[in-house]
Amino acid sequence: MTETTKRGTPRASEPAGPVVSGAIEVESLVIRFAGDSGDGMQLTGSEFTRTSALMGNDISTLPDFPAEIRAPAGTIAGVSGFQVNYAGTEILTPGDTPNVLVVMNPAALAANIGDMEPGGVLIVNADAFTDANLKKAGYDANPLDDGSLDAFEVIAVPISTLNQEAVRDVEGLDSRQRPRSQNFFALGLMFWTFDRSLDNTLTWIEAKFADRPPVAEANRRALLAGYNFGETYEAFQVRFKVRRARLRPGTYRQVTGNEALAMGLVAASERSGKTLFYAGYPITPASEILHFLARMKNFDVRTFQAEDEIAAAGSALGAAYAGALGVTASSGPGIALKSEVINLAVMTELPMVIVDVQRAGPSTGLPTKPEQSDLLQVLFGRNGESPVPVIAPNSPADCFKAAFEAVGLAMRAMCPVYLLSDGFLANSAEPWRLPDPDGLPDLRFDHAYDPATFAPYARDAATLARPWALPGTPGLEHRIGGLEKRNITGAVSYTPDDHEQMVKLRAEKVERLTDVIPPQQVFGPESGGLLLLGWGGTRGSLRSATRKAQAAGLDVAHTQLRYLNPFPANLRDVLQRYERVLVPEMNSGQLALLLRGRLGLDNIVSLPKVRGRPFTVSELMRNIHELLAETAPRSVRS
Amino acid sequence: MTIADIPIVHQPGPTLTRRDFASDQDVRWCPGCGDYAILAQMQRILPELGVPREKMVFVSGIGCSSRFPYYMNTYGFHSIHGRAPTVATGIKVANPELQVWVITGDGDGLSIGGNHFIHTLRRNVDVNIVLFNNRIYGLTKGQYSPTTPYGTRNKTAPMGTIEGALNPLSVARAAEATFVARTVDRMVNHLADTLLAAARHKGTSFVEVLQNCNVFNDGTWFHVTDKDRQADNVLRLEAGKPMIFGQDRDKGIRARGLDVEVVTIGQDGVTEDDILVHDPSAASALGYLLSRMTYPEFPVPVGVLRQVKRPTYEEGLVAQNEAARQRQGAGDLRKLFHSGDTWEVPEDGQ
Numbered sequence: 001m002t003e004t005t006k007r008g009t010p011r012a013s014e015p016a017g018p019v020v021s022g023a024i025e026v027e028s029l030v031i032r033f034a035g036d037s038g039d040g041m042q043l044t045g046s047e048f049t050r051t052s053a054l055m056g057n058d059i060s061t062l063p064d065f066p067a068e069i070r071a072p073a074g075t076i077a078g079v080s081g082f083q084v085n086y087a088g089t090e091i092l093t094p095g096d097t098p099n100v101l102v103v104m105n106p107a108a109l110a111a112n113i114g115d116m117e118p119g120g121v122l123i124v125n126a127d128a129f130t131d132a133n134l135k136k137a138g139y140d141a142n143p144l145d146d147g148s149l150d151a152f153e154v155i156a157v158p159i160s161t162l163n164q165e166a167v168r169d170v171e172g173l174d175s176r177q178r179p180r181s182q183n184f185f186a187l188g189l190m191f192w193t194f195d196r197s198l199d200n201t202l203t204w205i206e207a208k209f210a211d212r213p214p215v216a217e218a219n220r221r222a223l224l225a226g227y228n229f230g231e232t233y234e235a236f237q238v239r240f241k242v243r244r245a246r247l248r249p250g251t252y253r254q255v256t257g258n259e260a261l262a263m264g265l266v267a268a269s270e271r272s273g274k275t276l277f278y279a280g281y282p283i284t285p286a287s288e289i290l291h292f293l294a295r296m297k298n299f300d301v302r303t304f305q306a307e308d309e310i311a312a313a314g315s316a317l318g319a320a321y322a323g324a325l326g327v328t329a330s331s332g333p334g335i336a337l338k339s340e341v342i343n344l345a346v347m348t349e350l351p352m353v354i355v356d357v358q359r360a361g362p363s364t365g366l367p368t369k370p371e372q373s374d375l376l377q378v379l380f381g382r383n384g385e386s387p388v389p390v391i392a393p394n395s396p397a398d399c400f401k402a403a404f405e406a407v408g409l410a411m412r413a414m415c416p417v418y419l420l421s422d423g424f425l426a427n428s429a430e431p432w433r434l435p436d437p438d439g440l441p442d443l444r445f446d447h448a449y450d451p452a453t454f455a456p457y458a459r460d461a462a463t464l465a466r467p468w469a470l471p472g473t474p475g476l477e478h479r480i481g482g483l484e485k486r487n488i489t490g491a492v493s494y495t496p497d498d499h500e501q502m503v504k505l506r507a508e509k510v511e512r513l514t515d516v517i518p519p520q521q522v523f524g525p526e527s528g529g530l531l532l533l534g535w536g537g538t539r540g541s542l543r544s545a546t547r548k549a550q551a552a553g554l555d556v557a558h559t560q561l562r563y564l565n566p567f568p569a570n571l572r573d574v575l576q577r578y579e580r581v582l583v584p585e586m587n588s589g590q591l592a593l594l595l596r597g598r599l600g601l602d603n604i605v606s607l608p609k610v611r612g613r614p615f616t617v618s619e620l621m622r623n624i625h626e627l628l629a630e631t632a633p634r635s636v637r638s
Numbered sequence: 639m640t641i642a643d644i645p646i647v648h649q650p651g652p653t654l655t656r657r658d659f660a661s662d663q664d665v666r667w668c669p670g671c672g673d674y675a676i677l678a679q680m681q682r683i684l685p686e687l688g689v690p691r692e693k694m695v696f697v698s699g700i701g702c703s704s705r706f707p708y709y710m711n712t713y714g715f716h717s718i719h720g721r722a723p724t725v726a727t728g729i730k731v732a733n734p735e736l737q738v739w740v741i742t743g744d745g746d747g748l749s750i751g752g753n754h755f756i757h758t759l760r761r762n763v764d765v766n767i768v769l770f771n772n773r774i775y776g777l778t779k780g781q782y783s784p785t786t787p788y789g790t791r792n793k794t795a796p797m798g799t800i801e802g803a804l805n806p807l808s809v810a811r812a813a814e815a816t817f818v819a820r821t822v823d824r825m826v827n828h829l830a831d832t833l834l835a836a837a838r839h840k841g842t843s844f845v846e847v848l849q850n851c852n853v854f855n856d857g858t859w860f861h862v863t864d865k866d867r868q869a870d871n872v873l874r875l876e877a878g879k880p881m882i883f884g885q886d887r888d889k890g891i892r893a894r895g896l897d898v899e900v901v902t903i904g905q906d907g908v909t910e911d912d913i914l915v916h917d918p919s920a921a922s923a924l925g926y927l928l929s930r931m932t933y934p935e936f937p938v939p940v941g942v943l944r945q946v947k948r949p950t951y952e953e954g955l956v957a958q959n960e961a962a963r964q965r966q967g968a969g970d971l972r973k974l975f976h977s978g979d980t981w982e983v984p985e986d987g988q
Contacts, residue, residue, distance in 0.1 A: 322733040471692070
């Protein structure tokens, strides 16, 4: 099949507008690139995103890759995808339903077609729809021929053949390498259709493959061939254009959650004047933080790839004891291993930050899929009474701020602090408005130095923190450890009074962080029928759904909880002002349990989701409608 | 005040004595425990190092031996079971100026903490690990440990253990340790000398101390400590000296193919020239064989089995960071934030 079978109009979030210089203007577009994990879809998607960001669009992305590095080619297990949402207005999610799906083989079609709505556009590499590939993807008949895709606008292009043709004459390229550039052909086609400039990617190719000129040349030719194919081919005569977004003035760059988090730690190191000691053990989806920080050597960041998760935590605590910013990161299974060391940090009252980039569990679970199911683990998964503050960033760029803040909280209360990210935040990207480094809070710390007044467990009157006395300071030699101790002196003690006092002090110290935790704000009416309460990475979907509901005249407000322990001081008051509080979370209802148990509220409605995927705006809308229909009509404002 | 403002004492001040290293805590090991001797020898040798007290940190795990830091008037961290090497690594990497000691036991260091033990050795972090080997769990009252000999009866093995024991020196050697030594609680001068040599070695030093638990495993090293038998049962290894031992200094260790054997000088034509000369820096398998010599077939070797030079982990790390700073300039947050593709959104929003 070498010809276009159908031609359609991408159904964007707004109706297609007038044709502006040959392109139809739309408000936003969601495009998903899907192919075999060896097809380079992550690269294609991120290049499309980068160009869109540089052209001034707001963006949000979601990569979706298999856990296996190379699952058997052509199988559904090996399908890798990358979704980008780009718009001329502020957007908060990678989008629910792709307007356009680009598939490189039958398996990619089979894996993704379920997410498309009727009328959506499919751009298909027709060459890959061979009998063998169809069989691997579980198709009995070719879906391009059997009418099963009639509800969609299918554009079948012989991408492999056209790409082979384009790169045939590149010298120094063997036959094995030739098909590799076909993702650039697809990208070029997308650049034409969606009116993107080729310049950024051309420059990128030149730099990236500088040491392999034949590969650079092949990719360049494939990109141009794809673009030119769109320009000349009749099926692609109508193009779509998304206006620049009106973002807050400033300098921006694209950032993923893991990158932002790593930079937040570096910034905290610079602003505290302390060496950052970061220890990790390879684990998805936290490893990128270690990769990033391992390159920050000129900031004197000391990264340590430990022999196991326990050693990573133990060394971070040792570094904190010696006066560094001690940080360790992992995902759920690794966090479970670290918990004994975290308890030692609780007991020795030393500041450290533990990053949990959550993934779907239990056990090894779904390593590359996000979930928010470690909330109760980080709060309660340790022996004894062991309070630990928990902060959860709510967007990729917010990971920067949250990491910086976590360091500040740990030093203020002299205790370990959890930073609860997730696989969705870690890998998705959005524009980040670059902060002024000099405007970041000063985190310099007053260490103990005076032997005349020093006591290892003396308390700061306001924060109840104990002094941080660094080895190397003359006259302050003292011993600490995991045994219970007496307040002030720190002498080992097992007396009932001492134990009770210390348990209460450790809890009160964490509770007093509410002095610096901002009060919970709501988006929308201050009281009324329904409040959407989320935490962490679900913010984008919840805010989008709330806007949509409000635009439809529904009485809905939204608030996103960033501080899971302690809660902001006003949280109970805020939640009481609504008849219902809907709590969507990517677990079986962990925050809902806490709200009911800790705040004694009876208006909490849990909305659990455990599918390894973020909430979509449409499923939230459905739940909002259902809930408001159940409650009294007075709660629905017209 | 920040860390930079803390006054640094460059002069060690008055010469310290062993009493300066004793803390105000009552020592609570069982009367007669071998740990007392190790504590005493440690407090005896530390003044000789010329390192200010505030620059010393003792880190321990869990077990009888791990109470050690409480009795030392230095910085001390009594951590959790098996994890002392991890805490010590973090301390040393964060501040390479500190002299860091790890005090551990056969259960703490080789069972629950076995993984950290081998990886610390292979990294060659400049810390000193002292392992009190009494071949029993003492604090938990008498269960067999990874060094308990096969067949030994105790609380958890009433019919005798059915697990093979491991040899700490062989493990250390296999883990690429740069300093491996053995000493004995009752050989106080040898103990002091060995601790001193460990402290002075740059890189991870590993010292196994054969230590008696007089409550749960009394006499486990009696063949080594018994004055009447010590000369025949113990081989004192000294660099450059032949491996001769015995009451009459007439027994020695000779190479035989890929193995070693005990020979008697003067018998069967054996002369002193046939006896192996100890070389702690030897890379050969013979060096490894020393760790495999076990009683009663062989005398128990004590002293420094191995000492070689290799860059330490923290030296490498600091050097790389310094090289990066030279090449890229000191870290600059503004530059970092602006790295990659950036774009401007002007005041009018377009």
